[in-house]
Amino acid sequence: MNVDPKRTVAELKELRALTGDENGAQRIAWTEMWLKAREWFTAKLAGLPVEDHYDAAGNHWVTLAGESDKALILGSHLDSVPNGGWLDGCLGMMAALETLRGFAQTYNGRPPVTIRVVDWADEEGARFGRSLLGSSAFAGTHSIDADRGRTDKDGIRLEDALRKCGVEIDRFPDARREQKNAAAYLELHIEQGPVLEGLGLPLGVVLGTKGVERHAITFHGQEAHSGSTPMAVRRDALAAAAKLALEIRAIAGNHPDAVCTMGSVKTFPGIVTAVVGRCEATLDQRDLDAAVLAGMYKDAREASERFAKDERCTVEWSRIWNIEPIQFHPALVGLCEQAVKEIAGVVHRMPSGPLHDAAEVSRAGIPTVMMFVQSLRGISHNRIEDTKEEHLEMAVQAYGKLAEQTAHWILST
Numbered sequence: 001m002n003v004d005p006k007r008t009v010a011e012l013k014e015l016r017a018l019t020g021d022e023n024g025a026q027r028i029a030w031t032e033m034w035l036k037a038r039e040w041f042t043a044k045l046a047g048l049p050v051e052d053h054y055d056a057a058g059n060h061w062v063t064l065a066g067e068s069d070k071a072l073i074l075g076s077h078l079d080s081v082p083n084g085g086w087l088d089g090c091l092g093m094m095a096a097l098e099t100l101r102g103f104a105q106t107y108n109g110r111p112p113v114t115i116r117v118v119d120w121a122d123e124e125g126a127r128f129g130r131s132l133l134g135s136s137a138f139a140g141t142h143s144i145d146a147d148r149g150r151t152d153k154d155g156i157r158l159e160d161a162l163r164k165c166g167v168e169i170d171r172f173p174d175a176r177r178e179q180k181n182a183a184a185y186l187e188l189h190i191e192q193g194p195v196l197e198g199l200g201l202p203l204g205v206v207l208g209t210k211g212v213e214r215h216a217i218t219f220h221g222q223e224a225h226s227g228s229t230p231m232a233v234r235r236d237a238l239a240a241a242a243k244l245a246l247e248i249r250a251i252a253g254n255h256p257d258a259v260c261t262m263g264s265v266k267t268f269p270g271i272v273t274a275v276v277g278r279c280e281a282t283l284d285q286r287d288l289d290a291a292v293l294a295g296m297y298k299d300a301r302e303a304s305e306r307f308a309k310d311e312r313c314t315v316e317w318s319r320i321w322n323i324e325p326i327q328f329h330p331a332l333v334g335l336c337e338q339a340v341k342e343i344a345g346v347v348h349r350m351p352s353g354p355l356h357d358a359a360e361v362s363r364a365g366i367p368t369v370m371m372f373v374q375s376l377r378g379i380s381h382n383r384i385e386d387t388k389e390e391h392l393e394m395a396v397q398a399y400g401k402l403a404e405q406t407a408h409w410i411l412s413t
């Protein structure tokens with residue numbers, strides 16, 4: 001199957017010029033600039049034998065009908081964070097479009113299976129703080145009541161911003177209809193981390209997305225005067241939190257891909273002349289294996305109780321949020337390995353730390369896999385986000401091969 005990776009790179013540059021400024025990409029979902037990007041994308045469909053429409057959650061679907069109704073879905077997102085990079089999301093979209101063109105051309109407008117390209121609405125959650133909005137509606141994992149009343153920084157309600165773009169939040173459950181005939185889902189994305197660059201590899205096979213345990217941890221001690229309180233009798237809540245901050249490195253270190261982060265620590269009263277009476281910290285733990293994740297959570301909790309006791313403090317935990325790990329489909333992981341090996345010569349398997357729409361699609365029970373391409377300096381969600389053009393081209397080629405193999409796999413299952 002023929003794809004033209006140079007066209008993909010040229011189109012990405014076109015989109016950058018149209019929807020970015022000196023600070024980076026500005027395609028925030030449910031804004032004028034995002035609609036402009038979607039309009040630009042739609043114009044690229046001219047002349048292709050496709051049907052396109054928006055579903056009830058604002059996801060944009062492009063369908064090339066095939067001999068079989070079974071559908072291979074290729075997707076990603078056009079939206080970006082404010083001051084975002086030029087590749088996050090839109091690389092996957094433009095590679096998906098290029099692959100669809102390849103199928104249309106190679107099979108004279110009628111490929112063996114139906115090919116669908118989807119631009120998920122609001123992957124980033126940049127404006128309302130709710131990531132994976134469109135794909136979770138598609139998967140049926142979305143809770144309308146939890147999101148309806150969200151507001152942006154100007155106080156505009158999510159419900160109203162969506163309505164302005166022609167989307168009614170109460171109709172979200174209808175987006176599940178798009179699951180009909182879905183047989184597989186493939187997503188290409190930049191890695192957004194430093195692993196592939198560190199290994200000197202252009203492409204990676206993604207095994208799944210890590211699960212997350214996110215907690216607020218509060219240590220209670222005793223506020224006291226910093227001059228009059230001897231060291232031996234202090235009940236210093238910060239001391240207990242500090243021990244935990246160091247201990248989580250050992251807890252994560254027991255597992256090859258696990259990460260633990262204490263991202264926020266607040267002290268009260270938080271003045272230079274007082275022993276800390278209360279310390280509020282947050283902990284974010286991630287791994288691809290649910291048992292590992294549960295074990296790390298237990299370890300951190302036990303350690304916090306031990307350190308609290310050491311410092312004559314108490315500790316309480318409350319869960320902010322959690323999500324189960326998602327393991328991608330073994331057969332598709334195998335096909336992805338083959339495609340990466342053919343183009344790059346070497347295969348590297350890795351979990352994804354960030355969440356992606358692919359996790360929601362997989363949660364809906366549709367066989368799914370993702371492919372990563374190296375990110376320079378591991379930087380993303382920033383205007384300096386970049387990938388070597390030769391690596392972008394290899395990614396489009398490998399993704400096209402994966403799509404073709406997956407189409408055959410769909411027919412054989």
Ligand SMILES: [Zn+2]
Nearest residue numbers: 088089123189
């Ligand atoms: Zn993305």
